[in-house]
Amino acid sequence: MSAQLAADDRAESIRMIRDSAAAVAPPGGDTKRIRALRQTLPGFDAAVWRQMGEFGWIGLRAPEALGGAGLGLAELGALAEELGGALAPEPLVAAGISTALLAAAGAKAELASLLAGETLVLTAWQERADTLAAPGTPDASRMFIPFAAGASAFLLPVREGAELALYWQPAGAGLSTEYTYDGGHFGTLQPAPARKLADDIGAVLEQALDDAALATSFYLLGGAERAFAMTLDYLKTRMQFGKVIGTFQALQHRAADLKMQLALFRASVEDAAAVVDAGASGAARQAAISRAKVRAAEGAMLITRQCVQLSGGIGYTDQYDVGLYLRKAMVLANQYGSAGLHRRRFMATAPEGEE
Amino acid sequence: MDAIRIPPPAELDALDDEHFRQVVRAFLHTHYPEELRNPPKRLHWSENKPWYFKLAEQGWLCPGWPKEFGGLGLSPSKIIILTEEYERYGVARCNDHGIVMLGPLVIKYGTPAQQQQFLPKILTGEHIWCQGYSEPNAGSDLAALRTEAVLDGDHYVVNGQKIWTTLAMDANWIFLLVRTDKTAKKQEGISFLLVDMNTPGITVRPIINLEYHDEFCETFFDNVRVPKENLVGQLNKGWDMAKALLSFERIFLGSPRQSGYALSRLKLLAERMGVYEDAVFQESYVRLRLEFEDLKALYETYVAKLKRGESLGPDVSMLKVIQTELFQKITDCMLEIAGENAGLLEPMEGNRNLNATGQFIQARPASIYGGSNEIQRNIISKNVLGMPG
C-alpha cells in the first residue's frame, strides 16, 4: 500500500470515528444529560458506557488479538475530541490506562468485560498531586481517581523490589469520594491488593499515563472548540449600543487571538498523536506529549475563561453552557500532569534545537 | 493582643498608623465571629448579619463616611490598613451596597430629609440595599435601560425588569435607575429612585452562578408604587449621579481587597503544595507581589483625592482594571500550582484558606461587573486619552 493510500485510509477511519461519536455526542446536542449527571455518583451513565463498549471505543487502542481495534492515538484523539465537545462524562480516557495494563498482563477475561463496557476497571496509581510517577508504595492511599465510585475493580501498581507489580482489587471497601467542579468526583482508595496480575508493568504504565495525558488534551480541545463556537455565535447576535457586539474591534481582535490559540492547540495535539503513531519511543515520545499537554492545559483555560468574559453576565451563570466548559477545563487541565510539570519534562526530554 | 485598648470610633482617625493596625487586630480578635472566617462563598444576610450588627454596634460599619454622618472618617492610609487586616483575618464581606454605594451617593446628592431618612438605617442594619441597574438588554449599554417610572399623583409607578441584581433576595431596599422620559436622548431621560422591596408588585428570582451559588437575581417590577420623594437628585438627571456612583463602585472594586486576600492565600497554597521555595514559583510570585504593592500605591492616590473632597475622573477606571486583572492572575496561579486540587468543588482538605477553585471562580466576574474591563478600556482610551471616535 502506498503511503498516500495509507494516509487516506487513516483519514477515512478518523472520519468514521467522528461520525459514530455523534451517537453519544450529537453535534449541536443539548447538555441536559450532562447536567442531570452532575454531582451524582457514579456521575456517568452505565448504559452509555456499555454502548461505548459495543461501538468498540473502549478497546480502540487494544490489540486486535485481544478483542480491541488496534487503532492509534490519532483515532482515539478524534474520539476524545468529540466527547469533549459534548462534555460526555463517561470514563473512556481513564479506562484506557487499565486496558493497556490488562492487555500487558494478559488478563483476557478482565479485559474482555471491560472492553464490552460491562465493567469499569480503573487504575489507582497516584499517591500525590501533580505527578506522573507511580511509586507503588504498598500502603499509600491512592488519590485523584476520577469516576472511582463507578469502578467494579481497581488495578493497583505495587512496588516489589525493582519491579512494579500489578494487583487486582475488587471495588467495595476503602473508597471515599469528593466532588469536582464539573460535577464529577475523585476517589481516594486504601490499597487492599487481592490478586496479582503481573510482575512488572512499570514501563507500560508510564506509557499509558502519557497516552491518557494526550487523550485528555484532545478532550480539552473539543471543549475549547465548542465553547469558542458558542461564543462566536453570541458575538454575532448579542446587541448593545444599537449594534451587534461583534462589530466592536476590541472583541474582534480578542476572537482572532483565540482562534490563533485554537489553531496552535490543534496543531500541537495532532502532531503529538502523529509522533506517537509513527512509533516514537522514549524521550521523543515524552517530549511530544508534554508539548501537547502544556498547550492543552493553558489553551483550554485561556479560551474558556475568555469565553465567559465575552459572554458578560450570562457567562457567569450555571445555566449557560459556556461555563460548563470552563469548569471541565479546571478539572482536566492538571490531570496527568500540569503545564508546569510538562514544561519541566519537555526541557528534560526534548532534543535541543539545531544550532 | 488583649492588652491593646480599643478607643471609641471618633478617636480612631487620630491614632498613628501602626497603632491603628494593632487596634484593628485587637478589634477583630475580640469581635469577629470565628465561624465566619474565610467563607468559601459570599455570605447571605442570614449568615453575615451577626458581623454587620457587631460593626454597627461598635460604630465601625462605615470607615470611609465622614464622621458627621456616622462614619469613621478615616484617612486613606488607615482605610488601606483596615482592608489589609480584614483580609489577613479572612473577614467576610457584608451586604455592603448601602455602605459602599448608596450611602456615599445620598451624602453627596440627597436632600437633608433623605439623609436623615436613609443613612441612620444603613448604620443600624435596618436597611439592606441592592443595586438595580442592569437589564437583560442594558448591560454594557446601561443607558439603554427600559424599566420605566411614570408619575401618578404622589407616586411613581414602576414597570420593568432588572437582572444580575446581587443579593437582591437579602435586601429590603433597592436603588434603581429608571426611565422617566422616553422622548429625550437616552442618557437624559433617566432618574434615580429608591424603592422599598416590600412594596407590592416586586418579584425576586435567584439565579445560580458559576460557583453553584445563588448570589444574583432577576428582579421584576409590576405596577410598583413608589412615593415621589424617593427620587434622588433632579428628575431626568439620574445618569450623572449614576456615573458618579459608578466611580465610588470603581474605587471600591479597585481597592487591593480581593488581590491582597488572594495573594496571601496563594502563599499558603504554595507552601502546602511544597512549591513555595521553587524558583519557578518564586518568579511568578514576586511579579504578583510587586504588582500588588504598586496597585496599593496607586489606590492610595485615589483615596487621597476623595478625602480632599475632589471628585474622581474617568481615570479611576484604570484602578478597576488593574486590580481585577491582578486578582485573576493570582487565582490563575493558584490553579496552576494546585495539581488535581485545581478541580475540587470544596476547599482542599476542608481548609478554607486553601480554596483555590472558589477564589478562581470568584475572580472571573470581577472583569464583568461594575462596568466590564472592555468598557473600562473604552473609557480610558476615549475619556482619558482623548482618542477619536
Ligand SMILES: Cc1cc2nc3c(=O)[nH]c(=O)nc-3n(C[C@H](O)[C@H](O)[C@H](O)COP(=O)(O)OP(=O)(O)OC[C@H]3O[C@@H](n4cnc5c(N)ncnc54)[C@H](O)[C@@H]3O)c2cc1C
Ligand atoms: C457577578 C455579577 C454581579 C453583578 N451585580 C450587579 C448588581 O448588583 N446590579 C446590577 O445592576 N448589575 C450587576 N451586574 C451586571 C453587570 O454590571 C453587567 O453584567 C455588565 O455591565 C455587563 O453587561 P452584560 O452582562 O449585559 O454584558 P454585555 O454588555 O452583553 O457584554 C458582553 C461582552 O461584550 C463586551 N462589550 C460590550 N460592549 C462593548 C464595547 N462597546 N466595546 C468592547 N466590548 C464590549 C463586554 O465587555 C462583554 O465582554 C453583575 C454582574 C455580575 C457578573
